[in-house]
Amino acid sequence: MNIGSLSLRRPAAEDEARIAKFARRAFDEAFSGYPENRPEDMASYMDEAFSVEAIRSELENASNVYLLAEVDEEIVGYAKLAVGATEECIEAEKPIELARLYCASESIGRGVGKALMQECLKFAVEGGHDVMWLGVWTKNFRAQEFYKQFGFTKCGEHVFVLGSDPQTDWVMSRSLKENAV
Numbered sequence: 001m002n003i004g005s006l007s008l009r010r011p012a013a014e015d016e017a018r019i020a021k022f023a024r025r026a027f028d029e030a031f032s033g034y035p036e037n038r039p040e041d042m043a044s045y046m047d048e049a050f051s052v053e054a055i056r057s058e059l060e061n062a063s064n065v066y067l068l069a070e071v072d073e074e075i076v077g078y079a080k081l082a083v084g085a086t087e088e089c090i091e092a093e094k095p096i097e098l099a100r101l102y103c104a105s106e107s108i109g110r111g112v113g114k115a116l117m118q119e120c121l122k123f124a125v126e127g128g129h130d131v132m133w134l135g136v137w138t139k140n141f142r143a144q145e146f147y148k149q150f151g152f153t154k155c156g157e158h159v160f161v162l163g164s165d166p167q168t169d170w171v172m173s174r175s176l177k178e179n180a181v
Helices: 013-031 039-049 052-060 112-126 141-149
Strands: 006-009 064-071 074-083 095-103 131-137 153-162 165-175
Touching (some): 013 039, 013 052, 013 074, 013 095, 064 112, 074 112, 131 141, 131 153, 141 165
Antiparallel strands (some): 006 064, 064 074, 074 095, 131 165, 153 165
């Protein structure tokens, strides 16, 4: 993969099936290797969150902002921002959630995640948001370290339900007021 040909863009409605397929693949690659994530819980969550209908609904919701990373018109990563979403531990006048940031396994470490994160931060700053926050599974150490590199720090916890399994996520946030990108 030549990351030099990486392009970032907002999706069109006709991308919904491609996004759904990629989102399911990326989530599976990220979490199916953990023994505590039972296959039936993984399947249940992915069937609900990454159906074409679910992605269509998210794309149609003006509070959601998607960003696709592509190489040669193939999706290699994506991000989803949720404007106005917040958690109890978030102190902000105009928060924005980084609801998803996923890359294909073969793209990890090649700058795709970094490019997506920088574009998400740019969007948030240009939109006047003062805090970006996210939830990351307590056992996803690689993602935690990635977010720390961008200035995110733990400010709380919340429950993420994977199928029928309630799991604990860290809530991490960073100010967008100074040195945003």
